[in-house]
Every structure is written in C-alpha cells, then in structure tokens.
Amino acid sequence: MNSSNSWFYWAFMSAVFAACTAIFAKIGIRNVDSDFATLIRTVIIIIVLTAFVWFTGKMSNPAALSPKTWLFLGLSGLATGASWVCYFRALQIGEASKVAPVDKLSLVLVAIFAFIFLEERPSLQEWTGIALVAGGVLVLAIKR
Template identity: 80%
Template sequence: MATAHHWFYWAILSAVFAALTAIFAKIGIQNVDSDLATLIRTAFIMVLLAAFVVYTGKWSNPLALTSTTWLFLGLSGLATGASWVCYFRALKMGEASKVAPVDKLSLVLVAVFAFAFLGERPSLREWSGIAMVAGGVLVLASKR
C-alpha cells in the first residue's frame, strides 16, 4: 500500500489495542472501584508514553508550544479523562461486548463533529457506513 495509507495500519492497531483494553479492563476492575482503576490505568499510560517519547528522541520543550496548542491538548485530555471515567463505570456495570460497541458510537459523533467544526465532508458512501455503525450500535445495545 502507498505511504498515504500508513494511517490505516495504525488505525487497525488502535482498534486491536482498544479491544484488548476492554477485555483487560473488564477483568481488572472486578474487585476495585472503577475510578481508582482509571487512575491506575492512567499512571501506566503516563509512564509508558514518557519512556516512549524519550526513547524515540521525540522529547522537546513543551513550554515552546503555542497557547492554542496547550488549550486544545488540554481540552482533549479533559475529554479523554471524562471518557475513561465513564467507560470504566460502564464496564463495571455492563458486559464488555455491549459497552465497547456503544463506546464506538464515538465514530458517528466524530464524523458529525468533524463535519460541523472542521469542515470535513464525508461522501454519501461514507455517511452510509457511518449510519450503519450507528444502527449496529443500537442493535447491539438493545435488550432484545
């Protein structure tokens, strides 16, 4: 595949790791409060990412970043934290095979938000796929 499609391999790996996240988290939160579990998970992520950035030589002075970059990375971090707290609580209460698909409704919301705020314009074919994902989430989440 061409270099332009390398994002796809990273996205597939992201999906694999996200699936493992749900399974490992569901097992790991059995005997612990979901908020504490989220904190422990976040600590592991911080250590792993810090080691990765240093090891790959990608460390640079974060104080050199623009205020806009700080603002939006900060907002992204707050949204991530809120998402993780909600996700772990849902996993604590529900089945991983139902919680994870509903969480992936974020795919539909990303498309809508990207359309509204970033000016992205998915094709009719892409909107059809997004609608199918939304329908799939509803089917998987329903009690019947």
C-alpha cells in the same frame, strides 16, 4: 511507514489495542473501584509514554508550544479522562461485549463533529458506513 495509507495500519492497531483494553479492563476491575482503576491505568500510560517519547528522541520543550496547542491538547486530555471514567464505570456494571460497541458510537459523533467544526465532507459511501455503525449500535443497545 509514512505513506499516505499508513493511517489505516495505525487506526487498525488502535482498534486491536482498544479491544484488548476492554477485555483487560473488564477482568482488572472486578474487585476494584472503576475510578481508582482508571487512575492506575493513567499512571501506567504516563510512565510508558514518557519512556517511549524519551527513548525515541521525540521529547521537546513543552514551553515552545503555542497557547492554542495547549488549549486544545488540554481539552482533549479532559475529554479523554472523562471518556475513560465513563467507560470504566460502564464496564464495571455492564458486559464488555455491549459496552465497547456503544462506546464506538464515538465514530458517528466524530463524523458529525468533524462535519460541523472541521468542515470535513464525507462522501455518500462514508455516510452510509457511518449510518450502518449507528444502526449497529442501536441494535446492540436494544434490550432483548
């Protein structure tokens, strides 16, 4: 599954698991503080990923990573943690069917940030899709 189109499979599976995350989290945080729930979730992720990386033979020496790699993986980890804290708090007080789509506004922001910082140039068709996602988020966010 290393073909040039395998990214779509993995991205789709990410979306499936993200959808499950919203539903499972909404049920799981009913009687628990959202920050504590995020901690429990993170510990489980650390255990599962450590086992996965170990058993697939992908464990390597972290000291061999460059400072730039450490910096950006560290920043990514901080952003992920902040995102999870915000997401779980939003889920605790809002409806999953409204919180999750607004969270996916990240798609629009990724496109904008990739344009600015990574010099990626989406096509007109791709920008149209991104604009439609943004419009969909606004429709969902507007109070009825």
